[in-house]
Amino acid sequence: MMLMRGNAACPGCPIPRELDALLEVTGEKTVLVVPASCSTVIMGDSRGMPSRVPVVHSAFAASPAIASGLKSALEARGEKATVVVWAGDGGTGDIGFASLSGAAERNEDILYVCYDNEAYMNTGIQRSGLTPFGAWTTTTPSGKREWKKPVPQLIAEHGVPYVATASIAYLFDYQAKVRKAKDITGFRYIHLLSPCPPGWRHDSSLTVEVAKLAVETGIWPLYEIERGKFRLTSISKTLTDKKKRKPVTEYLKLQGRFANLTQEQIKEIQDEVDRMWDEFSKLEG
Amino acid sequence: MQRTSTRNIVKAMVGNHAVAYAVMQAKPQVLAVYPITPQTTMLEKLSEYVDSGKLKARMIRVESEHSAMASIYGAALAGARVFTATASQGLLYMTEMIYWAGGQRVPIVAAVATRAIASPWSILDDHQDFVSKRDAIWIQMMAENVQEAYDLTLQAFRISENPNVLLPVMMGFDGFILTHTMERVEVLPDDVVDSFLPPREFNLIDFSDPVGIGPVATPDDYIFFRHQAQKAMERAKAVIDQVGREFEELAGRGYGSTECYLCDDAEYLVVSMGAWTGDARVAVDRVREKGIRAGLLKIRAFRPFPKEVVRNVVRKARGVMVLDRAVSYGSGGVLGIEVKSASYGLDVPIHDVIGGLGGKDVRPMHVEKALEDLAVGALEEERWLL
Numbered sequence: 001m002m003l004m005r006g007n008a009a010c011p012g013c014p015i016p017r018e019l020d021a022l023l024e025v026t027g028e029k030t031v032l033v034v035p036a037s038c039s040t041v042i043m044g045d046s047r048g049m050p051s052r053v054p055v056v057h058s059a060f061a062a063s064p065a066i067a068s069g070l071k072s073a074l075e076a077r078g079e080k081a082t083v084v085v086w087a088g089d090g091g092t093g094d095i096g097f098a099s100l101s102g103a104a105e106r107n108e109d110i111l112y113v114c115y116d117n118e119a120y121m122n123t124g125i126q127r128s129g130l131t132p133f134g135a136w137t138t139t140t141p142s143g144k145r146e147w148k149k150p151v152p153q154l155i156a157e158h159g160v161p162y163v164a165t166a167s168i169a170y171l172f173d174y175q176a177k178v179r180k181a182k183d184i185t186g187f188r189y190i191h192l193l194s195p196c197p198p199g200w201r202h203d204s205s206l207t208v209e210v211a212k213l214a215v216e217t218g219i220w221p222l223y224e225i226e227r228g229k230f231r232l233t234s235i236s237k238t239l240t241d242k243k244k245r246k247p248v249t250e251y252l253k254l255q256g257r258f259a260n261l262t263q264e265q266i267k268e269i270q271d272e273v274d275r276m277w278d279e280f281s282k283l284e285g
Numbered sequence: 286m287q288r289t290s291t292r293n294i295v296k297a298m299v300g301n302h303a304v305a306y307a308v309m310q311a312k313p314q315v316l317a318v319y320p321i322t323p324q325t326t327m328l329e330k331l332s333e334y335v336d337s338g339k340l341k342a343r344m345i346r347v348e349s350e351h352s353a354m355a356s357i358y359g360a361a362l363a364g365a366r367v368f369t370a371t372a373s374q375g376l377l378y379m380t381e382m383i384y385w386a387g388g389q390r391v392p393i394v395a396a397v398a399t400r401a402i403a404s405p406w407s408i409l410d411d412h413q414d415f416v417s418k419r420d421a422i423w424i425q426m427m428a429e430n431v432q433e434a435y436d437l438t439l440q441a442f443r444i445s446e447n448p449n450v451l452l453p454v455m456m457g458f459d460g461f462i463l464t465h466t467m468e469r470v471e472v473l474p475d476d477v478v479d480s481f482l483p484p485r486e487f488n489l490i491d492f493s494d495p496v497g498i499g500p501v502a503t504p505d506d507y508i509f510f511r512h513q514a515q516k517a518m519e520r521a522k523a524v525i526d527q528v529g530r531e532f533e534e535l536a537g538r539g540y541g542s543t544e545c546y547l548c549d550d551a552e553y554l555v556v557s558m559g560a561w562t563g564d565a566r567v568a569v570d571r572v573r574e575k576g577i578r579a580g581l582l583k584i585r586a587f588r589p590f591p592k593e594v595v596r597n598v599v600r601k602a603r604g605v606m607v608l609d610r611a612v613s614y615g616s617g618g619v620l621g622i623e624v625k626s627a628s629y630g631l632d633v634p635i636h637d638v639i640g641g642l643g644g645k646d647v648r649p650m651h652v653e654k655a656l657e658d659l660a661v662g663a664l665e666e667e668r669w670l671l
Binding site: 028029031041043044045047049055057059062065067069072074075099 | 314315317343345346347348349351352353355356357358359360361362363364365367381382385488489490491492495496497498499500501502503506507
């Protein structure tokens with residue numbers, strides 16, 4: 001176990017397991033760069049930390065740049081190690097986006113993992129650019145009006161060697177992607193959908209079920225883009241046929257953040273998911 | 286006075302190229318610089334050094350100053366000697382990371398080609414950008430001329446990496462007035478610089494002993510770290526002077542926190558920092574010819590502020606005027622505030638002379654006039670050179 005139990009994560013929070021699964025693959029020679037996020041708290045304090053690898057805490061917008069410098073210095077001293085940015089959705093797609101885009105454009109030799117809990121959860125559930133359409137947050141009390149920012153696609157547009165989505169409910173798929181990413185030189189990006197029981201308003205026992213339904217309904221497709229080649233992975237390979245996908249309501253109804261959606265809005269979400277999958281069908285040929 | 290060491294090689298260089306040359310000789314492994322006037326030609330020169338292999342380093346061409354400071358911070362944690370340079374808006378934009386690096390007390394050297402802050406836009410010189418970083422746990426030194434900019438850049442690495450200090454160092458030098466002005470510069474041979482700057486020994490990324498760097502600090506730990514930083518700043522005063530003396534052994538040019546010109550018998554004292562110290566020196570000579578016993582105290586280290594030296598020099602004067610190229614609006618000239626604080630309880634009037642903001646020209650005659658007025662009691666408490 002690379003991340004010790006008894007850390008400061010909330011009950012039902014998948015982050016410790018997601019991190020542990022990552023570190024199982026990348027091993028002891030990993031440096032984690034962690035910007036302001038839930039993981040800042042999970043990583044303990046000045047009296048101790050749960051991680052068995054070095055952790056570099058970072059200002060909110062600085063992680064991709066810190067990781068760029070760290071990796072350069074490790075290389076200069078001949079040290080082979082994986083430098084991983086472990087960042088939330090706000091740090092990735094909002095405040096840290098310029099730094100992320102810069103590191104991607106420079107094709108820095110780092111692995112960037114965004115654990116996306118779809119809002120500023122550490123500050124108490126405020127809307128981010130990655131909060132989905134219709135979701136309640138404390139700053140969108142009547143539901144978010146805009147759609148989720150498509151960060152994995154935006155990073156793929158930079159032409160980086162590896163981009164993937166993943167889910168804690170499909171652990172082997174996630175770890176296979178980390179394994180693949182570990183052995184690629186250049187900028188690698190993995191985007192994990194990471195349910196948050198207090199923020200998504202679901203019972204803390206349902207984390208894996210919610211994560212699984214996100215994939216089964218097609219809301220969260222599992223794919224990878226390796227050197228520009230798009231490929232659906234795991235169960236998502238079977239979901240291009242609409243009949244195989246569960247209706248989005250199965251996913252939405254478990255979460256209090258979607259409790260006030262109208263039938264019309266639910267249809268809008270379903271239509272948007274179907275449109276996205278039509279695109280995937282074309283990409284898959 | 287200064288003597289020329291036989292080891293020196295004489296060149297003609299603009300300030301930005303002199304600093305770049307010093308950086309090349311210091312052999313950093315990682316650089317990250319974002320272009321901004323009037324620093325840009327330094328970045329260009331450093332890029333040439335890296336691309337031609339004269340400097341074996343990674344130059345990270347970052348997308349912002351925030352990322353420039355962040356990336357060299359990351360590199361510094363993992364043991365690299367690092368450098369960046371910026372000015373004005375760029376310095377403000379990287380401010381979050383300047384504090385971050387200062388808080389972790391990581392050896393870093395940054396050059397600041399001082400420039401006014403917008404709005405309104407100005408690309409010309411003043412010191413407002415530089416002094417705004419006074420509370421960021423950085424040693425701050427300022428050069429008077431191109432020679433000092435070269436010399437202080439080399440010294441900055443030594444001071445920053447000293448195990449009794451471990452603080453980042455900012456080397457300020459006036460935008461355009463020094464960055465773009467060609468002067469005679471004596472540079473040291475590479476092997477002499479090598480002996481002055483041995484490879485850096487500082488690394489926090491140890492896989493056999495993993496630590497968390499910059500985590501949430503308990504209140505007890507937070508104030509403890511900050512107290513340690515203040516103590517390191519106090520220790521840095523002696524190190525700055527010691528490194529200045531060691532540098533003199535090699536180069537024949539003496540350094541330290543301050544420099545005095547005709548202070549010993551001075552009744553009227555000018556205190557200044559940066560390039561216009563040269564103008565102040567001329568003004569002191571001129572008023573001396575008129576029978577006014579004037580002297581000049583140059584501040585080279587702004588942080589840690591050499592308050593003991595300042596106090597001892599001010600004590601002997603009948604009147605003091607502080608030349609200020611930066612203002613704490615609603616209070617007064619920033620250097621003036623420092624001098625007054627260091628002189629607390631002394632019965633010596635201290636006047637602010639504020640000028641040069643946004644590149645406004647200041648000449649020896651302005652300083653001369655202020656000194657004459659000081660001597661006859663006609664200098665205002667705060668005079669603006671408009």
